[in-house]
Amino acid sequence: MFEREGLAQYAIHRVGHGIGVSAHEAPFLRFDHHGFVEEGMVFSIEPGIYIPGVGGFRHSDTVVITADGCKIITDYPRDMESLIFKEE
Numbered sequence: 001m002f003e004r005e006g007l008a009q010y011a012i013h014r015v016g017h018g019i020g021v022s023a024h025e026a027p028f029l030r031f032d033h034h035g036f037v038e039e040g041m042v043f044s045i046e047p048g049i050y051i052p053g054v055g056g057f058r059h060s061d062t063v064v065i066t067a068d069g070c071k072i073i074t075d076y077p078r079d080m081e082s083l084i085f086k087e088e
Helices: none
Strands: 016-019 025-030 044-045 046-050 055-058 061-066 069-072
Touching: none
Parallel strands: none
Antiparallel strands: 016 025, 016 044, 044 061, 046 055, 061 069
């Protein structure tokens, strides 16, 4: 998506990581990651973009790998309006 929207140059860190005994552990997921994932593994998926002089945004979901894909286990609003911080 970042490449399609012309934002890839602003995605400056990995897009996720494993969660286990530690909150941040391997495997570390990057755009060029070619490792493996197995059923039962838990990951934080947290892509972000940071545009100098404008600001940044980072979204995070926790997912568990299932036999047929993954299940998102975080629960919060997902519409854009709810994710925008506004001055009151």
